[in-house]
Amino acid sequence: NLKNLAYNESPEKEKAKSAFSGHRIVHLDLKGAPPKVSYYKEFFPFIKTLGATGVLMEYEDMFPYSIDVSAHNAYTAGDIKEILRYANESSLEVIPLIQTFGHLEFVLKLDKFKHLREVFKYPQAICPSNNEPGVTPLIWDDNLRTLTVSELDEWRLGKLIEPVVWKYTADVEMELSPQMWSTYSVVFPAIWIASSFKGARNPDAVTNQINFYYENHKSWMKLVAKYSDKITFRGVITTGWQRFDHFSVLCELLPVSIPSLAVNLLYLSTELQNLIDISIEAQGACKCDFNLVQASHTDNHEGHCSFPGSKVFDAVNKLPHLLYALQRVKDKSSYRGWFSPYNLKHSFSSPVYVEAATNNLLVLEAKLINLEN
Template sequence: MSGSSPFGMRVVHLDLKGAPPKVSYLSEIFPLFHALGANALLIEYEDMFPYEGHLKLLRAKHAYSPSEIREILHLARQNELEVIPLVQTFGHMEFVLKHDAFAHLREVAIFPNTLNPHEAESLALVGAMVDQIMELHRGVRWLHIGCDEVYYLGEGESSRQWLQQEHNSKARLCLSHVRAVASHVLARHPTTTPLLWDDMLRDMPEDLLEESGVPQLVEPVLWDYGADLDVHGKVLLMEKFRKCGFPRQWAASAFKGATGAHQALTPIEHHLRNHLQWLRVAWAGPAGALQGIVLTGWQRYDHFAVLCELLPVGIPSLAICLQSLLQGGFSDEVKDRVESCLGVASLDITDFTREGAGSFPGGDILALVMQVSLYLRSSVGALLDGNRYVAGWFGPYHRRRKVIHPVMVQHIQPGVLSLLARWGTLVQELEAALKRVFFPDAVEEWLEENVHPSLQRLQGLAQDLSEAAAPFSPAGQRPDQAGPLRTHGDPTTRQGPENTWGPPTLMP
């Protein structure tokens, strides 16, 4: 079945620096990964790894324990998924360099992104991280050492002084650190090959890459997540790397987390097109030039960014992309296979929001997230900003002063309370579903970013309305009016096409 795929290794990336799943969920999802055609995992632990000793402060609150790491590896073996651990060793070191104990190792003092490559302590730090990860991953064939987006490199004081010397350059500085890290990996773990992202190497001169010795130490992972990926340009880059001496190369696509830092729903068509372009690259390049492809699934753009699509939300995209890679393209057979694996009645890659929940692990989360993402903000906005009763009789001026015509309470309040009850029930269901898969801090973060702002607007309106209506007791009391309230008689008697009174339509 996989004979039509040019990628021998199909690697699913688990980005654990945001919303890391509980091991119980991984036990449910790994069999699906295998069934869809994956045969490896790239696990980017970041602060979820159980570092020990002086590195213990790197652990997140809910970091996996050593026994949980062993359980993850056992589950991967059970499902024929080879594990490739990833540890950042140069750029994207925020989870390390944000701590006061390591802040002095920043390339630029105010930015925790990049490690200072001139400090001996920097290499010692990276070496300790690598060794602790390898201790729990003995025998792995590859270790990914990151090295992408090394922002501010060369801008620190030590680097500026170093760059003033003849023949020195930022490219040489980068290669020197990569060579040191890769050499450490190979010296301590000679059967493990380092991988690294290719972006810092792309524009380097061929002769500099060749003379650095780096091509003999690492295998580059060429990443591009665009739907309009330049096939010819990628083939030329592969040829450049081959000429420089890199014996093997990898590709990296994206199945989620690459179309917006605050993206909540995954645009499947974009990611499918990205994978179809990578297939074209593999066929256009030298036969067997690409060892495999990493299907990245970013959970944050960096350590300090907000969450993008949750893993369960991206599963339909992953399924389509994996099956398309396996079959050598997208077809009715791919569509049917994905529908069967996910328990989805009918799949539409341009508008998957019509498909329903699906029976795959986390399918309930996808269905509930779709409701929130597509309708919560719009329904609350329609009520607060588009409803004629609210806009005409209970706008900001009147809300601050808790002033309202008593007839308007009857028109506004039932709809507000109904909408609040409906969303309250759905959000409770979503929170329970999220807690089955994720740790409490991730659930809290996602709800605060995606749910609470709209619910708080709605709750604020309900509270203001309740306080404004309170003075209308059976005794007929009236509120103190802080401003004019001209209703021209009973507004419910005013008829006409633009003034037809009736219950508002709040939500589809």
């Protein structure tokens, strides 16, 4: 039951939790399945009510660049202005995210820009040569973690950038050393952290497991409490990756992951710390008639929700059941023995076994078509 899902959730043993006082930024990854402009009109007020203070917009090739790198379905300049207006109406700060040193595939994959790659074979990274433009970049901190105070000071990084320390596991403290935090506390006046509400499990994940992402946020807040007397935490960016890079398949679509976003924003923005209590609040915010956390753990979504994108959420969460039923058909000996690619190629098989192998396929096909529609 739900209580068993909320492991380590005994309030009497935990210290009182306060809401995270810094920025609470929601990351929107637009490299694949970007929302329609009209979606933001519903989405921004929704996340504002859950406690978000801003959005990190990873435009990728959806931005209307003046050079030929934008996707065929990229937003127009007017679209961008409209998106920014919707964000402003919800009092959300907008931070643009431009992948450069790690994931610039959307530019460097193109023949005309191959010469800009740092290593010609790999389209991930550009070779930096231009001076910074006078803004304070937020940079993912991977390549800083092993550097010493003197090395960071040599490049004056404490005056040029603010690091975003990212980790999407259930125990972030175990993987981020005390020495790293000690170094950062000396060099950087302020630090950001990055958690995740989607897109951090498997590159082809279809559904979202809320408990996985809740444990990540819970672990981060425990670490923030530990170091807050030494470090100024400017904000938390709860990331929502759409795919692992520009060449991989989509994973955990945004509408499918809205309940996870709701749970984790409520955890960050309120004093609630028990997953059972948070799930009740999230259920109300998402206007669902079933418990979201329990359903995501069991892949049983019998019920209805009403939030921005809930129809996609309902449809996608039925898909694993249909795929499982299809796999059971394919596992039958009659299917494997008499409905193989060889049999199909040569139209050569036994009718009695073909009928046995396919008697459920038409029903499954109808259900899949219904989902698609």
